[in-house]
Each structure stands twice: as structure tokens, then as C-alpha cells.
Amino acid sequence: MPQHVLAIVDRPSREAPGTDAAPWRFVDPGSPQLTALDLGATRGDGIFESLSVGHGRAQALDHHLRRFARSAAMLDLPAPDLDIWRAVILATIAELDHPGEAFVKIVMTRGIEYGDRPTGWAYGSVSPDFTKERTQGVAVVMLDRGYRHDVEQTSPWLLAGAKTLSYAINRAVGREAARRGADDVVFVSSDGIVLEGPTSTVVYRRGNELLTPGTGLGILDGTTQANVFRWAEQQGLATSFELTTPDLLRSADAAWLVSSVRLAAPINAIDDEPFPVDAAFTAAMNEWLAALDD
Amino acid sequence: MPQHVLAIVDRPSREAPGTDAAPWRFVDPGSPQLTALDLGATRGDGIFESLSVGHGRAQALDHHLRRFARSAAMLDLPAPDLDIWRAVILATIAELDHPGEAFVKIVMTRGIEYGDRPTGWAYGSVSPDFTKERTQGVAVVMLDRGYRHDVEQTSPWLLAGAKTLSYAINRAVGREAARRGADDVVFVSSDGIVLEGPTSTVVYRRGNELLTPGTGLGILDGTTQANVFRWAEQQGLATSFELTTPDLLRSADAAWLVSSVRLAAPINAIDDEPFPVDAAFTAAMNEWLAALDD
Numbered sequence: 001m002p003q004h005v006l007a008i009v010d011r012p013s014r015e016a017p018g019t020d021a022a023p024w025r026f027v028d029p030g031s032p033q034l035t036a037l038d039l040g041a042t043r044g045d046g047i048f049e050s051l052s053v054g055h056g057r058a059q060a061l062d063h064h065l066r067r068f069a070r071s072a073a074m075l076d077l078p079a080p081d082l083d084i085w086r087a088v089i090l091a092t093i094a095e096l097d098h099p100g101e102a103f104v105k106i107v108m109t110r111g112i113e114y115g116d117r118p119t120g121w122a123y124g125s126v127s128p129d130f131t132k133e134r135t136q137g138v139a140v141v142m143l144d145r146g147y148r149h150d151v152e153q154t155s156p157w158l159l160a161g162a163k164t165l166s167y168a169i170n171r172a173v174g175r176e177a178a179r180r181g182a183d184d185v186v187f188v189s190s191d192g193i194v195l196e197g198p199t200s201t202v203v204y205r206r207g208n209e210l211l212t213p214g215t216g217l218g219i220l221d222g223t224t225q226a227n228v229f230r231w232a233e234q235q236g237l238a239t240s241f242e243l244t245t246p247d248l249l250r251s252a253d254a255a256w257l258v259s260s261v262r263l264a265a266p267i268n269a270i271d272d273e274p275f276p277v278d279a280a281f282t283a284a285m286n287e288w289l290a291a292l293d294d
Numbered sequence: 295m296p297q298h299v300l301a302i303v304d305r306p307s308r309e310a311p312g313t314d315a316a317p318w319r320f321v322d323p324g325s326p327q328l329t330a331l332d333l334g335a336t337r338g339d340g341i342f343e344s345l346s347v348g349h350g351r352a353q354a355l356d357h358h359l360r361r362f363a364r365s366a367a368m369l370d371l372p373a374p375d376l377d378i379w380r381a382v383i384l385a386t387i388a389e390l391d392h393p394g395e396a397f398v399k400i401v402m403t404r405g406i407e408y409g410d411r412p413t414g415w416a417y418g419s420v421s422p423d424f425t426k427e428r429t430q431g432v433a434v435v436m437l438d439r440g441y442r443h444d445v446e447q448t449s450p451w452l453l454a455g456a457k458t459l460s461y462a463i464n465r466a467v468g469r470e471a472a473r474r475g476a477d478d479v480v481f482v483s484s485d486g487i488v489l490e491g492p493t494s495t496v497v498y499r500r501g502n503e504l505l506t507p508g509t510g511l512g513i514l515d516g517t518t519q520a521n522v523f524r525w526a527e528q529q530g531l532a533t534s535f536e537l538t539t540p541d542l543l544r545s546a547d548a549a550w551l552v553s554s555v556r557l558a559a560p561i562n563a564i565d566d567e568p569f570p571v572d573a574a575f576t577a578a579m580n581e582w583l584a585a586l587d588d
Contacts, residue, residue: 043461044338166460167337
């Protein structure tokens with residue numbers, strides 16, 4: 001049972017020149033596969049998705065594939081061939097053959113500069129252990145994302161809402177959080193609207209309602225948030241989107257950063273102020289998320 | 295005489311674990327050199343510089359190396375070993391052995407996730423022919439950069455002013471310009487201050503003065519702009535920095551996008567309005583820039 005596997009996708013898009021070769025091939029994940037001229041490596045010019053795998057099943061597969069295609073369109077990349085990507089994800093999971101929690105990351109770059117096709121790969125790996133984050137929670141700091149909450153409408157070239165490989169800022173804010181003694185980040189727009197985490201969606205509870213920042217804010221359409229809402233509705237909770245201010249978030253009864261692989265991490269502090277964790281509610285949410293098989 | 299050469303830098307930083315191997319080695323530029331786990335490729339998490347080479351000499355070498363080190367510090371990367379980077383740049387130029395215009399791009403990524411060292415390379419290539427851009431000029435559109443002009447001070451985690459591999463936006467605005475029938479872009483801050491081009495610095499002339507947007511705006515400290523100012527002062531022109539509004543730029547007598555490899559491209563239109571090109575002045579500027587040997 002390998003700890004990680006890598007498939008190079010030679011036919012990532014229907015627009016790529018035809019080839020009689022297989023659409024993908026498994027290679028040694030530790031071996032060099034990309035040239036130093038790949039625009040993924042030189043310009044962060046590409047897209048990705050990370051899917052959770054539980055009990056050998058890809059979770060929210062259709063949602064992730066839809067979002068992958070949407071990111072491609074936002075970057076004017078060739079449309080990914082979703083049949084091939086779906087098949088390579090399933091093959092990667094089968095090759096990994098891991099009974100516990102795992103993930104698959106799919107990546108499509110614009111390819112080699114002046115080349116004729118995107119570069120694609122799927123990387124499958126056993127997941128890190130997130131027990132601590134799921135139970136004790138994460139301390140977050142709110143950090144300015146620099147953009148107004150409406151840039152997705154006014155300035156689509158800023159790619160807000162696309163899941164791109166240009167994630168240097170998403171990594172830098174993690175280091176800033178650590179400098180402030182925190183674990184994670186909630187982005188706030190320059191005009192004071194709560195957006196998302198650098199690799200997660202914000203969800204919070206107020207009474208019998210579960211909420212998340214509204215759509216159209218230049219943030220990702222959360223795959224795990226959608227599942228959390230599905231679960232909440234089964235529990236008889238109301239769910240809704242709202243334009244969230246930092247004060248609204250601070251006054252919530254509980255809040256989470258939710259994402260595909262880490263699942264729901266309860267927020268236990270905001271900007272050094274302790275924040276209530278609902279341990280039983282969180283455990284139920286994570287149990288349901290981990291057991292999902294679609 | 296190869297058209298392009300690639301050196302992998304195995305000792306990019308003094309902080310990287312010691313090795314008895316040579317600090318760099320030349321490899322086939324078309325062969326795979328990076329793994330799919332390199333944070334350069336998966337997160338755009340790294341930095342770069344592009345240097346112009348004229349007559350076999352690197353131009354503004356010290357300035358580029360200083361900026362490389364500054365970008366590394368802004369991203370909390372290990373400090374690049376500038377002696378080694380300087381040597382590999384010179385070796386790359388020697389290996390390329392091209393009498394005409396060429397360039398060297400140096401890249402340092404955060405390396406493989408959970409690894410112990412950055413990944414580094416230097417890529418040298420013959421330059422494209424920029425005669426048309428240098429003589430006829432470029433039509434630009436002004437596009438919102440999304441950020442206020444003061445984010446470098448308020449929100450350093452946004453990495454404004456660092457030359458990172460997360461350049462998906464810099465590429466997206468080029469496509470937006472093309473959709474509008476233009477060649478290039480001038481970024482404007484969300485509060486209406488002219489910033490820079492996606493791969494260039496804005497320089498403009500008003501009477502006997504050459505100007506450029508002020509420092510501290512979250513933009514790059516232009517290596518070519520510094521040389522253009524040096525030339526202008528030799529010509530008896532005054533030079534200065536100013537907080538530039540779009541109207542100030544539009545009312546200039548002439549303007550350029552200046553960068554290391556393309557040199558000075560005169561702006562011939564702004565947002566579809568024709569803009570005056572001073573052909574003789576531009577030619578003199580480019581002649582001097584191309585002949586620089588330091």
C-alpha cells in the first residue's frame with residue numbers, strides 16, 4: 001500500500017492535440033516530472049482541486065470537478081476533459097488503496113510556455129492526522145485580503161474566486177498567523193466583509209441557523225460548506241448565506257473553518273479573544289463528513 | 295551556440311544543508327527537473343528575477359540580486375546565497391555564448407513540501423525580437439489592481455512589491471488587454487493611483503522631467519527604471535518620483551513601460567485614446583539601455 005501516488009495526465013483537455021497514448025500514466029511521485037519552463041512553476045499559472053477520500057471513495061467529486069472547470073474558464077485555460085479527470089481521480093484512489101482518510105489533488109497548468117497543451121497531474125496521498133484541529137480547534141486571526149468584497153464583479157482579471165496555483169499569499173498569511181501565535185486565518189475584505197480562510201470556508205452558527213458568507217464575494221464556492229449545510233438541514237437547522245461583518249462572526253455561537261481534507265475545524269479564538277467551541281456539535285458534523293461516500 | 299540553457303542550483307542558500315556537490319549543474323532545459331510536489335509548481339511559492347544580457351554582459355546584476363534577496367525576505371524564504379547566484383548567472387551567460395540580446399531568469403522556490411531546501415534554477419535564452427514594441431510602442435489599458443496604494447505598509451502578507459511566482463493575475467490582465475484590443479496593462483490601485491505594468495515599470499516625461507510612480511506603493515523597485523533615470527540625468531533631464539493619478543499620466547508628454555528584457559516600450563494609446571510617441575527620444579533611450587554593460 002503506497003503512501004502516495006502520482007498520475008501524469010497526458011490528455012487533460014479535449015482541446016489538446018490528440019494522442020494515441022493512454023490518457024494518464026502512474027509515475028514515481030519523487031521523480032522529476034515538470035520542466036523548469038512549465039508555466040505552473042514559473043507563473044503559478046494553473047488551477048487545482050483537493051478532494052477528500054474516505055473509505056476509498058472520493059467525496060463531493062462532481063462539485064470539485066465543476067469548480068475545476070469553472071476555475072479553468074476564469075483563467076481562459078482549455079476546458080478540462082472531466083471524464084478523463086474523473087477517471088484519473090478514481091484510478092488514483094484505487095492505486096493508493098488506503099482504507100483510511102486520504103486525499104487527491106488534481107492540478108492543470110497552462111503547460112510549457114509557447115507549448116500546445118496544458119500539463120496535468122493527480123497526486124494521491126494518505127492524509128495527515130487532523131484530530132487536534134478537529135477537536136481542540138484553531139485560533140484564527142482576521143487579516144485584510146486587500147480587495148473590496150465586490151472585485152469578482154468589477155475586476156474579474158484578479159481571478160478572485162478561482163482556485164489557482166498562485167497561492168503565495170495564502171501561504172504568507174499562514175506565516176503571519178503563526179507570528180501572531182495563531183493557527184489559521186480569516187480573510188476580511190478591504191471594506192470590512194468576512195470572506196474565507198486561505199484554504200477553507202467560514203461557517204458559523206447563530207441559534208438554530210447555520211450561516212456562511214454570501215456568494216459573489218470573490219471567494220470559493222465551498223464543497224465542504226455545501227455538505228455541512230446538507231447535514232445541518234437533516235438536523236433540522238436552517239441554513240443561509242449572509243454578508244458577514246467581523247462583528248457578526250464574533251457574536252456567533254460557534255464557528256468553523258471547513259475544508260475538504262481537514263473537514264470542520266472549530267474556531268477557538270479570534271484575534272487572541274477566546275471563542276466558544278461546541279465540541280459535541282463539531283464531533284457530529286465531522287463524523288458525518290468523514291463518512292460521506294458521495 | 296545553444297538557443298537556451300538551464301542550470302539547476304543545488305546550493306541556492308547558505309541555510310540549505312551542506313553538500314559536497316557543485317553548487318550548480320547544467321542540464322537539458324527540455325528535460326523534467328521538478329517534481330509535482332515542488333511548492334513552486336503547486337503554490338506559486340517562490341521568487342524570480344529576469345536579467346537582460348547584452349553583448350554577453352549581465353545588466354543591472356547587483357540591483358537584480360538585491361531585489362531577489364528582498365523578495366526572499368518578504369516571503370520568509372531562506373536568504374539566497376548571492377555569491378552563488380551571481381556565479382551561476384555569469385556561468386549561464388557564458389554557456390549560452392550568444393553575441394546578441396539574451397536574458398537569464400533565476401528562480402528560487404520554497405522546495406518540496408516538508409523538504410529541507412529551496413529549489414533553484416537559472417534559465418538563459420536568446421531574447422525574442424522586441425523591435426516592434428520598442429519602435430511602434432504598445433497600446434495599454436488601465437486596469438484595477440484591487441489593492442489600495444498603501445497595502446505594502448498596512449498588509450505586508452499580501453506580498454505587494456515582492457517578485458513572486460504567483461503571477462496568474464499578471465498573466466490574466468494580459469489576456470484582458472488583448473480582449474480590449476490592447477497590448478499591455480497599467481495597474482491602478484483601488485484608490486486611483488497609477489502603480490506599474492504587470493511586468494514593467496511606468497516612466498513618463500513632463501517637459502524636461504522624467505517621472506515614475508513613487509516608492510512604497512507595493513510595486514517593484516524597477517531595475518530598468520533606475521537605469522533610465524541614470525541616462526536621463528546624463529541628458530540633463532530632471533528625474534523624480536510622484537504619486538501618479540491616471541489623469542497625470544494621460545497628460546504627460548510621453549510615457550513608457552520599461553523592463554529588463556523588452557527595455558523601453560513607448561505607450562502609444564491609453565484606453566483606446568492615442569498617446570504621443572517620441573520616437574527619437576525613445577530610440578536614444580533604448581540604444582543606451584541595450585549598450586549597458588553593468
